[in-house]
Amino acid sequence: MALDHAILVSLLEKPGSGYELARRFERSIGYFWTATHQQIYRVLKRMEQDGWIDVREVPQQGRPDKKEYSVAERGRDALSAWLREPIEPESVRHDLAVKIRGAAFDDPAGLISEVERHREAHTGRLGHYLAGEARDFGEPPEDGTLDAERELQHVVLRGGIAYERMMIAWLDDVLATLDRFRAGP
Amino acid sequence: MALDHAILVSLLEKPGSGYELARRFERSIGYFWTATHQQIYRVLKRMEQDGWIDVREVPQQGRPDKKEYSVAERGRDALSAWLREPIEPESVRHDLAVKIRGAAFDDPAGLISEVERHREAHTGRLGHYLAGEARDFGEPPEDGTLDAERELQHVVLRGGIAYERMMIAWLDDVLATLDRFRAGP
DNA sequence: TCTTGCTATGCAACGAGGTGCATAGCAAGC
DNA sequence: GCTTGCTATGCACCTCGTTGCATAGCAAGA
Structure with a gap:
């Protein structure tokens, strides 16, 4: 599964909330990997439980508070391991x-x-x-x-x-x- | 879902068994739509129940018998309707x-x-x-x-x-x- | 005879992905 | 005061796809 890793890469490039990630997946990262906000929140929750990422509550004015995620040591290790794993050339669906x-x-x-x-x-x-x-x-x-x-x-x-x-x-x-x-x- | 339709197209090009379809999905059709044999058998079963395709038991010598599927009237209609439906440009996953x-x-x-x-x-x-x-x-x-x-x-x-x-x-x-x-x- | 390998079909279980819906804070405009 | 709209997070459900396993006929070769 590469959604985990796509999120890790995006968070390494810049920490952010689930909402922000969802918007990045409509641009940038989303050009070669799509995901809805529900998928993203689900994966963030799991990765947090597994200690791959850290959370920080960020109070905001003029808008609801957010949870800002950043990559933890274990997340970096997981990404590193994945990078070393060979993957199959993509299966296409046109x-x-x-x-x-x-x-x-x-x-x-x-x-x-x-x-x-x-x-x-x-x-x-x-x-x-x-x-x-x-x-x-x-x-x-x-x-x-x-x-x-x-x-x-x-x-x-x-x-x-x-x-x-x-x-x-x-x-x-x-x-x-x-x-x-x-x-x- | 387009696996249904990919199978219909393949069967219109040439009737065949689930096994034969699975092999076509390793070549030809498979170049732009992948599927495993389990998926194919499952979809064939459903499409047969829905009257989209017809089955014919074909005895063979030197190898197990097979079920040869061909597209029925309803299957043609379903394909025709799908062709008229606009689809979103593919979501990529690289x-x-x-x-x-x-x-x-x-x-x-x-x-x-x-x-x-x-x-x-x-x-x-x-x-x-x-x-x-x-x-x-x-x-x-x-x-x-x-x-x-x-x-x-x-x-x-x-x-x-x-x-x-x-x-x-x-x-x-x-x-x-x-x-x-x-x-x- | 036993194993290997191809043809042929299928079940069970799980995980990933998508759709729909729900909640809530706050701002701006009617 | 009410609606609309953006930010922000999340649940429930269902389908699709993948993996692993099981069965069975038959041929060829060790």
Whole structure:
């Protein structure tokens, strides 16, 4: 299970509450690992019981108090152990690919609007990534030293960018293919 | 849930037993939707009860008998309805990306062998896809007509090829980045 | 004969993930 | 005063997916 580890990484990058984590999972980390707030609270509770993370009650003004979590020694060890474990290359689940193959037995051209919707979603994400890249990695760090956290975040973001570009190109290929079946057989 | 629909599509492409489906999910369909044989048998049972698919006992010589499933009217309708439903662009789960960002708090260079393993896996898949493409789509159909099933299978396969190429290029990027931290800080 | 291995189907149990719902503090606007 | 909306946390339930195990027919080879 990698949700534990995704949360640990996020907390190492910056301690925060369950609510804040949930919002990070809508951006940043969420680009390559999704989770709802219920999942996050559940995992936080378990990790706290296991001593992987520490809690600190933080009173706030103008809004409800929060529990700020940070990674404890045991959490670091658990993450370290996980990093050393080989994992299987991801198992993919592409609904859209199933739909495309399925459309052969229904109406291929009927899928066009759906594929266009997906294309727009990916274009949006790409724009978002590129804006983030320009903002956070536009200029090299002042002191010129190697910052592992920064460099590794950047290479992951480049992966997201490459993925979205690939998807957009492929969806164009799909659209061109579907288009050949407009009012066809 | 799309496992139902992935199975329906596979059975429309060619009727078969649970065992045969399980093997297809290790190849072909399995490239963009994974499933174990237990999942498949469970779903087949449910879909048969719901009248989505028909069964036929097929005696075999030299091996145990099998149950051959094929798609019934209701199954076609269910697939058709699903094709018309908009779906959300997939939620991604990349363990490796979590690991890469996590490596900033451990030993970045320690990830190199793991990333190399993934690179090999993707290279293998790419070779497999390219061989399949040459075999199944190397030459255009004799009669020159548009075959939706063939064309749509091909465009999905091209997606797989584009994905693997993108991943290999990105993993090279990751390796180059990690390499800068060899025996580093 | 015994083991190994492939074909073929299935159950039981558990854990992960998702949906819906509930609660509560506080601010801003109607 | 009431509603709306954001922050913040959590429970209950149900489904999906995975793991481990079990059974059984038949072939091939040691």
